[in-house]
Amino acid sequence: MRAVVCDRLGDPSVLKIEQRPVPAVGPSDVLVEVGAASVNFPDVLMLTASYQHKPELPFTPGMEGAGTISTVGAEVTNWRPGDRVIFGVRPGAFADYVRLPADGNLMRLPSSWSMAEGAGFRVGATTAYHSLVHRAALKPREVLLVHGAAGGVGLAAVQLGKHLGAQVIATGGDDERLAVVRRLGADLVINYRRDDFVPIVKGLTDGRGADVVYDPVGGEVLEKSVRAAAYGARLLVVGFTSGGPTRIMSNRVLIKGLSVLGVRAGETARRQGSALARDYAVELPRLAELGVMRPHISHRFPMDRAADAFRVLIERKVVGKAVIEMT
Numbered sequence: 001m002r003a004v005v006c007d008r009l010g011d012p013s014v015l016k017i018e019q020r021p022v023p024a025v026g027p028s029d030v031l032v033e034v035g036a037a038s039v040n041f042p043d044v045l046m047l048t049a050s051y052q053h054k055p056e057l058p059f060t061p062g063m064e065g066a067g068t069i070s071t072v073g074a075e076v077t078n079w080r081p082g083d084r085v086i087f088g089v090r091p092g093a094f095a096d097y098v099r100l101p102a103d104g105n106l107m108r109l110p111s112s113w114s115m116a117e118g119a120g121f122r123v124g125a126t127t128a129y130h131s132l133v134h135r136a137a138l139k140p141r142e143v144l145l146v147h148g149a150a151g152g153v154g155l156a157a158v159q160l161g162k163h164l165g166a167q168v169i170a171t172g173g174d175d176e177r178l179a180v181v182r183r184l185g186a187d188l189v190i191n192y193r194r195d196d197f198v199p200i201v202k203g204l205t206d207g208r209g210a211d212v213v214y215d216p217v218g219g220e221v222l223e224k225s226v227r228a229a230a231y232g233a234r235l236l237v238v239g240f241t242s243g244g245p246t247r248i249m250s251n252r253v254l255i256k257g258l259s260v261l262g263v264r265a266g267e268t269a270r271r272q273g274s275a276l277a278r279d280y281a282v283e284l285p286r287l288a289e290l291g292v293m294r295p296h297i298s299h300r301f302p303m304d305r306a307a308d309a310f311r312v313l314i315e316r317k318v319v320g321k322a323v324i325e326m327t
């Protein structure tokens, strides 16, 4: 089979395609023939060992994908060959086949979804769901401010926020990409490269501010979010695409009675008995069937152009997801 391989750290030009044996299937495993896999920001960080999870070299990148089960192990009763699935892996999705535990990160692909859509669901949906439902307990009619809203985890939060009945204000750095975010559900979009979002959010909320802030960007965006937040607001720290960790003024956190909530969707899902692990099996497949958080795919590449799929993410061109299609 073909696999995208990273055998030295660097920019996306280090990626190459190699032939690898199709993985052998153990008794409790399934083998998935991958239809498509999507690129996430952590994939970019893993190429330079800048992510918290540092796979040993050489490794095949890719945290999520969709495909068709081709083989099931002797003890597997819940899946059959031919089942179309969405899967998560740590990492290894950018290959023709992936072996996974049958009771692991697998869910059924909704029948009306393409492989590309399925490939872009899992990371964004689990992150948005864990953030808004478990961590922030977002309520209908609350004001949700989503930063980096054209990105994978940002757009999923816009879509889920609308589904949960919130008023969604979305920020991003490009008008054209924000127009898509608006079309996909945001009530208002703000270009934070041009406009200061603080007075706009304040103006829209009669001076009160946002009830929940969802921030995958960090840096100045998070610093300013403290000012755009309402008294008693919840600030979700999701990521740092702007560069690195951010200092927040603790006096402002105190004075505004803010709750600063760290989000670790993947780690929480791996913890046995966590609410996210339960909801991953039941609630996320239900939402997917309803079409909630159906991914928007702005870029598609064949496997031999995997590096370009990384580049469009780095260059901030993606709306929703960029995917690599295997067939």
Ligand SMILES: NC(=O)c1ccc[n+]([C@@H]2O[C@H](COP(=O)([O-])OP(=O)(O)OC[C@H]3O[C@@H](n4cnc5c(N)ncnc54)[C@H](OP(=O)(O)O)[C@@H]3O)[C@@H](O)[C@H]2O)c1
Binding pocket: 039, 040, 041, 042, 123, 127, 148, 149, 150, 151, 152, 153, 154, 171, 172, 173, 174, 177, 216, 217, 237, 238, 239, 240, 241, 242, 243, 263, 264, 265, 266, 313, 314, 316, 318, 320
């Ligand atoms: N906490 C968790 O459980 C969890 C789970 C998954 C991902 N994450 C984190 O969430 C963040 C977003 O991941 P993603 O896969 O959604 O990424 P993505 O699709 O690339 O979206 C990130 C967004 O960040 C914005 N951005 C601002 N400054 C940027 C910069 N200097 N370089 C690149 N993008 C910049 C971009 O929007 P504009 O161009 O419009 O500004 C872009 O749309 C990452 O930090 C990732 O590690 C966290």
